[in-house]
Amino acid sequence: MNTLKKLYRDFFGLTEQTAPGTTPTKGSVRMSKISKPADIKKMTDQGLDVKLENAELDEAELVNKITDYQGGVEMLFTDPATAKQTMIDIITWAKKKGFEIINKEIYTTKSGTKAGYIYFRIGTDVYKDSQRIQGYISQSPGISKFRFKVKQ
Numbered sequence: 001m002n003t004l005k006k007l008y009r010d011f012f013g014l015t016e017q018t019a020p021g022t023t024p025t026k027g028s029v030r031m032s033k034i035s036k037p038a039d040i041k042k043m044t045d046q047g048l049d050v051k052l053e054n055a056e057l058d059e060a061e062l063v064n065k066i067t068d069y070q071g072g073v074e075m076l077f078t079d080p081a082t083a084k085q086t087m088i089d090i091i092t093w094a095k096k097k098g099f100e101i102i103n104k105e106i107y108t109t110k111s112g113t114k115a116g117y118i119y120f121r122i123g124t125d126v127y128k129d130s131q132r133i134q135g136y137i138s139q140s141p142g143i144s145k146f147r148f149k150v151k152q
Contacts, residue, residue, distance in 0.1 A: 059138040063147035069130035071102075071122045072150035075143050076115050083114040086142030090118065093136055099129070117151060 060075070077083040083106055094101055103119040123129050130148065137146050 060140065060143040061145045062134055062138060063145055064149070066127065066130045066134060066148075069126060069133075069148040070150045072117065072119045072148065073133060073137065073146055074115065074117050074149045074151070075137060075146035076109075076113060077142055078144045079142065080108075080114040082142050083116065086140060087116050087118075089142075090116075090137065090140065094118070094120065094133075097132065099123075099133075119150065 077086055087104065087106055091101060091104065100121040101118060102121055104117065106114060106116045109115050120129070120133070137143055
């Protein structure tokens with residue numbers, strides 16, 4: 001049974017979990033899923049050596065499909081205090097990659113959270129543009145959800 005377990009673990013890249021609620025005090029920690037960069041900082045401050053093996057970072061959730069892209073991107077920020085800086089980072093990236101921005105705004109939703117909207121000029125290859133935009137925005141730590149939507 002042990003060899004079969006090892007075979008599955010090696011083939012699928014699985015790691016065994018420790019008992020819930022226990023945290024190591026000294027030594028190294030193997031992270032398989034990281035929820036926040038602050039978690040890594042907290043563990044390194046405690047003197048732990050954090051190894052990121054097959055780490056998965058949380059990404060923003062795309063509500064629509066890539067085929068829905070018509071130039072508009074509506075996004076929900078995770079922290080209202082950093083909404084403006086996150087929007088500046090996205091705009092800087094877009095200009096560096098050659099995207100032309102027609103309209104941009106940050107507003108407060110009915111629930112009190114901050115949201116943003118950017119309308120890009122549609123290029124010749126819509127699918128490539130939508131994939132590049134989706135890739136960058138989904139990896140941005142300041143965005144929790146986004147969708148492709150053109151405001152009328």
